[in-house]
Amino acid sequence: MSEDAEKFSRRRFFGTIGVAAAGVAAVGALAVPLAERRGELKRPYPEVHGNQVILPANGQSVLIIGGGLSGLQTGVELAARGFKVTILEKSGSPGGKLKSWRDRHFGPTDDPYKNNPAFPGYVREHGVHAVWGFYNNLREFFGRYHWPLMDMPKDLSIYHFRDRDGTVSHLPNTTWVPPYGTLQLVEELSRLKHLAPADHLQAVDLFSRLATFDYADARQRQYMDSMTFEEYARRLGLSSSLVHKICDSLLEMAYFDNVDKASALTLANLIQLVAGSSRDLRINLYHTPVAESFIQPMVNFIQAHGGEVHFNTEVTGLLMQQGKMLGAKAAALPRQAIQRCSICGGLIFAGMEVGGECPYCGANADVLRDIQAQERQERRFEADYVVCALDGPGLKNLVAANREVLGDAEYFRQIERIEAKAVFVCNLWFEGRGPWEKTVQDEVGRPAICFFATGFKHLGITINRAVEVIAADEQRLVWSNEFVNRDVTVIETQIAKTDLVEGLSSAAIADLCYGELKTVMPQLPPPVSSYVNRWYNYNAYHVGSESHRPAVQSPIDNLLIVGDNAFVPHPAVFMEKTNVTAKWATNLILDKAGMSQYRIEILPSGTPSTLIRGLSEVRSVYL
DSSP states (O other): OOHHHHHHHHHHHHHHHHHHHHHHHHHHHHHSOHHHHTTGGGSSSOOOGGGOOOOOOOSOEEEEEOOBHHHHHHHHHHHHTTOEEEEEOSSSSSBGGGOEEEETTSSOTTOGGGGSTTOOOEEEESOOOEEETTOHHHHHHHHHTTOOOBOOOTTOOOOEEEETTSOEEEOOOOOSOTTHHHHHHHHHHTTOTTSOHHHHHHHHHHHHHHHTOOTTOHHHHHHHTTSBHHHHHHHHTOOHHIIIIIIHHHHHHHHSOOTTTBBTHHHHHHHHHHSSOHHHHOEEEOOSOHIIIIIHHHHHHHHHTTOEEEOSOOOOEEEEETTEEEEEEEOOOOTTEEEEETTTOOEEETTOOOTTBOTTTOOBGGGEEEOOGGGGSOEEEEOSEEEEOOOHHHHHHHHHHTHHHHOSOHHHHHHTTOOEEEEEEEEEEEESSSHHHHHSBOTTSSBOSEEEEESOSSOOEEEETTOEEEOTTSOEEESOGGGTTOSEEEEEEEESOGGGTTTOOHHHHHHHHHHHHHHHOTTOOOOSEEEEEEEEEEEOOBTTGGGGOOBSBOSSTTEEEOSTTSBOSSOOOHHHHHHHHHHHHHHHHHHHTTOGGGOOOOOOSSOOOHHHHHHTTTOOSOO
């Protein structure tokens, strides 16, 4: 395509968007959800006054299996509404995939901080997480309970793509007012240096198709879940660069998967959620460490409202009577089990070689705890309602072990088909600054806080936890406050292609990551310390996975399932989905308890857009 022809095609495309939007603008306000008309979605923390409820004890009880993000959020909402909440957590710490802990072994051996016996160690966490702008329900929850996020300067973007061959592309934050920020984003997509000029229009075409996706439409959902993204892209005729660089890196960042395995549903749902407004694509950070700023406060809230949280309590059995769930039990641990990992909950048996790490998750052996006397005995817990908030593998194992109790309903057979995805998180500590700041820069030449790795064998999204950035408004940003004013570089990369490093030692994995980092920053010195977290409990989003997700309401009236592996007809993903399913389950329990007047209002995830509704009149995800 000639340059003149491409400019003409882009003008024609932007004109189509404008005409489509104008066609619905006059009536668009009628279709906008109430929360948007009230202006709540424009606030960093949407306020829904009807959700702000603290009720006295109502005499009813809820047992929650799993103390991760979804279990804790469900517990907080129910405790606030007067239920006696009991949470059972397999490991010795709360938070699930959002947990963090302290590690005195990370960092240089001669680190002056380590000379202080009171120094708890450097923060080590599941992996860096961020909160997207479209997480309206999670943000409403944070604001309601006064657990603030770290502000992100408006002019800082995380969307920097860096290829192994040296090519760099940027997607800066949009500055045009809604809904025109979407047009600005489309324009920026047409400038990506990773793509040849002839491929730019393809990027715009792909974005426009995926932006019209409607997750609530079962037919569209099943269509996009019927093929891999690579198959979808091939049928659409997309270039290899667009598919295997831009789209693949987005999939690795968001879903820890790749285009040849992840279903087309993945990017369709993500693009739908960020397309409505420029603020939906921006992020906030958690205050580090999350265990202290957000997770433990949730535990404290539940306990302050009469609840209990039992750690080192792995549920193995479900208790039922006459079709009703009575509760759950934790089986007595065998004598051969001598320790349990406080981070992943894995059991260490006599004769198992531990070395310096947990053999399951890679946490330092300091976190291994001796089995306590109460764990040698069966423990039973009963309640009026049971909520299962386990990750995919945990949920599958619990259902498989209790099929005689649960019955042979297709609902439970589908759960046993849920797939999991492994993710390894490698952190490397380097003495001194400079190589990152001089090489990894944003669109205006400042040090970038991260880059999306394209064309690399091992590197995934890569973050400098110690970089300091001065924004246009003079606001200073550093990802981890423990490194403020420190002459160090701490780089984290999240490895999605774990099949390439499975079975290797943590040191070997760190060496592979360092080798690829050197191709980006040739002056980067050898690391003085490193660690690797190994996680096997992320949800897989392969072809057909969506059809296996259990609805929040199970066939057993007082058994519900929450978390990012559950299904709700609402286009939420990741941590936003844990919050939506927590609120969904809370509302179902309130209805059953005769307390429907205290139901939680669930907000749209993402910003409703007249522009996208208009675009849907002329474009679609169907090929």
